[in-house]
Amino acid sequence: MELAELPPGGDGRRRSRPLLRDDPSSAPRERRSTGRRSAGLASIGVAVALLVTGCATSPFHAVAPSSTTSTLATTTTTTSAPPATTTTAPAPKLELGDSGPAVLALQERLSSLGYWLGTPDGTFGDSTQQAVYAIQKAAGISRDGIAGLITEGALAQGVLPHPRSTSGYVVEVDLQDDLVMFVTNGKLDDVLNTSTGGGYTYTDDGVTAGAQTPVGHFQIYRQVDGMVIDSLGELWRPKFFDSGFAIHGDSYVPPYPVSHGCVRVSDEAIDWIWASNLLPIGTAVWVY
Numbered sequence: 001m002e003l004a005e006l007p008p009g010g011d012g013r014r015r016s017r018p019l020l021r022d023d024p025s026s027a028p029r030e031r032r033s034t035g036r037r038s039a040g041l042a043s044i045g046v047a048v049a050l051l052v053t054g055c056a057t058s059p060f061h062a063v064a065p066s067s068t069t070s071t072l073a074t075t076t077t078t079t080s081a082p083p084a085t086t087t088t089a090p091a092p093k094l095e096l097g098d099s100g101p102a103v104l105a106l107q108e109r110l111s112s113l114g115y116w117l118g119t120p121d122g123t124f125g126d127s128t129q130q131a132v133y134a135i136q137k138a139a140g141i142s143r144d145g146i147a148g149l150i151t152e153g154a155l156a157q158g159v160l161p162h163p164r165s166t167s168g169y170v171v172e173v174d175l176q177d178d179l180v181m182f183v184t185n186g187k188l189d190d191v192l193n194t195s196t197g198g199g200y201t202y203t204d205d206g207v208t209a210g211a212q213t214p215v216g217h218f219q220i221y222r223q224v225d226g227m228v229i230d231s232l233g234e235l236w237r238p239k240f241f242d243s244g245f246a247i248h249g250d251s252y253v254p255p256y257p258v259s260h261g262c263v264r265v266s267d268e269a270i271d272w273i274w275a276s277n278l279l280p281i282g283t284a285v286w287v288y
Contacts, residue, residue, distance in 0.1 A: 094147040098124040106147050109155050110135065116190045118268060127268045133193040133255040135159060137177045143255035163188055165286060171247075171279060173263050173287040175213060178256070180247070180265060182278060190278075192269050195253050197261040204231050211260045218242045218285045225274065232260050237270045241285040247273075263287075 094106055099122055107120035110131045117131040129145040136143045138161040139154035147155075161179050163172050166186040173180055173194065180192040197213040218241040228235040228248075236249030247263040249270030258264075265273075273279050 092148075094124055096124055096126075096129050096145065103128070106155075107131075113155070113158055113160060114188055114190050116192055116269065116272065118272065126266060130193045130253065130266050130269065134179060134191050137161075137179055137193065137255065138191070145255065160188060161191060164288065165284075168284065170284045170286055173213070173247075173285065175215070175257075175288065180263065192265050193253060193255060195250075195255075195259055195264040196257050197259055198257045202232075202260060209260075211257075213259070213261045213263065213287060214242050214245055215287050216242075218287065220279050220281050220283045220285060223279075223281065235262065236267055237274055238262075239270075239273070239279045241287075247279065247285070 092102070094103055101122065103124045104120055104122035106124075107117055107122070107128055110117055110128070111120055113135070115131040115134050117127040132145050132147050132151060133143055135154055136145075136151060139151075139157075139159040141150050141154060161174060161177060161181060163170075163181050163183040163186065165172060165183050168185065170183050171180065172183055173196065175196055178194050178196055180194045181188055182190040197211045200211045201208060202211055203209075220239050220241055222240040224235075224238050226237060228238055230244075234250075235246060236251075238246035238248035240246040245261050245263075247265065247270070249267040250259075250264040251267055252258075253264045253266050
């Protein structure tokens, strides 16, 4: 901190009465009597004495000798607070195992659009996850089964797949998006997630084949109300539409193709299909 020196007050010097000098031009004054001159000098002496000794009692204020006074200059330092940091809260996500009003609202919205998940109950179970897979496929977004911000956007927009049939009752299997659609006169009734042929090569009873789902227009020609076990695995309550290929229930239905060629849906979904008689014998099945 710097010291600021203030300038001295006045001119820094004591004023004194000027001395009288002899002036040749004032000769007539010197003709005055000596007594008068002495009296004048005495008066001057008294006045000077009063000025010197009577400062404390004089009604006038004498100018004190100036002095140098130093004061500390006050310096104010302003420290700016760092800018506030705004933290954006992560977008809410709903996933398998969650429960509560938000899950119930999610389920009700999915159901209103036609993504089947059973009766909304506020619990994010397997059927709800399957419905989330389905809308994510229809929207062309990440298929993670988690209802996050992007999935909520798809729900808000009411995203739906587009069936191809225009008349009659048809169950359509869209292999590109891996979705099963129940369609009446071109109107979409319900949508399910499915997992179809994975495209890999496998060998069964010495025969090598590709895991492909057949494409075409078919009909349900056979059904089994129970578990069917063959060399390729288990089929829960299958509805056969072409040779050994069926729409059937499974405990594992991921959002991508993994089957040998059948159309997998969840066990809960095939139970609903049976209970609602949605795939009776003779139902048209389009696979494309």
